[in-house]
Amino acid sequence: KAGVTQTPRYLIKTRGQQVTLSCSPISGHRSVSWYQQTPGQGLQFLFEYFSETQRNKGNFPGRFSGRQFSNSRSEMNVSTLELGDSALYLCASSSTGAFGNEQFFGPGTRLTVL
Amino acid sequence: TQLLEQSPQFLSIQEGENLTVYCNSSSVFSSLQWYRQEPGEGPVLLVTVVTGGEVKKLKRLTFQFGDARKDSSLHITAAQPGDTGLYLCAGDSGGSNYKLTFGKGTLLTVNP
Numbered sequence: 731k732a733g734v735t736q737t738p739r740y741l742i743k744t745r746g747q748q749v750t751l752s753c754s755p756i757s758g759h760r761s762v763s764w765y766q767q768t769p770g771q772g773l774q775f776l777f778e779y780f781s782e783t784q785r786n787k788g789n790f791p792g793r794f795s796g797r798q799f800s801n802s803r804s805e806m807n808v809s810t811l812e813l814g815d816s817a818l819y820l821c822a823s824s825s826t827g828a829f830g831n832e833q834f835f836g837p838g839t840r841l842t843v844l
Numbered sequence: 845t846q847l848l849e850q851s852p853q854f855l856s857i858q859e860g861e862n863l864t865v866y867c868n869s870s871s872v873f874s875s876l877q878w879y880r881q882e883p884g885e886g887p888v889l890l891v892t893v894v895t896g897g898e899v900k901k902l903k904r905l906t907f908q909f910g911d912a913r914k915d916s917s918l919h920i921t922a923a924q925p926g927d928t929g930l931y932l933c934a935g936d937s938g939g940s941n942y943k944l945t946f947g948k949g950t951l952l953t954v955n956p
Contacts, residue, residue, distance in 0.1 A: 734886070761942070763942075763943065763944075765946075771948075772932075772946055772947065772948035772949055773887075773932065773934075773946040774946075775943045775944065775945070775946075778942045778943055780942070785942045786941060786942045786943050788943070820886050820887070822886075832877065832889055832892055833877075833889070833944060834889065835879075835886030835887050835888070836886050837884070837885050837886050838884075838885070838886050
């Protein structure tokens with residue numbers, strides 16, 4: 731079974747631009763979560779989607795948004811990029827996101843904002 | 845807000861030594877997971893513990909969930925250079941939360 735794939739793997743943007751990151755979950759998994767990882771804050775939860783519905787959202791500004799498609803693929807968008815948005819963005823999938831919530835992570839997208 | 849505190853933050857040891865990493869919280873979790881992350885990659889799930897007092901073994905790694913389900917530990921016996929990586933604990937509060945709360949991790953370096 732193929733793992734979670736994320737594209738692109740690396741991205742360089744300048745302040746004020748916007749960016750869209752893509753995540754394809756493991757086949758059959760319907761829950762997709764996004765996390766931001768930085769050296770200072772560790773992994774922080776952004777949002778979780780299941781069957782195209784956002785079920786939970788972390789404490790991030792409205793510039794961070796996401797969506798999920800009918801095939802469970804997900805995208806996240808960051809508008810008006812700031813230097814502090816530089817981070818590794820990780821996508822994780824699980825079968826239902828329910829009890830146990832074992833998540834399988836992709837390799838991440840390394841975003842650098844200049 | 846639920847928090848998970850991991851200690852130590854950094855650990856550098858020689859091959860063959862034993863070590864323990866701790867993950868503590870004031871909150872109760874329905875389950876707790878341990879992940880290992882290598883540079884440039886996403887975290888990889890090692891184990892999930894669910895029952896208070898539960899102990900799970902994965903080769904030279906022993907995971908324990910506290911009786912009150914607020915803390916956990918990871919013990920590695922006879923560490924090897926291949927054990928090098930960032931070890932993360934993550935708690936699931938269950939219910940309709942649908943998210944994991946991560947500790948900041950323990951960066952382990954095992955020197956040959």
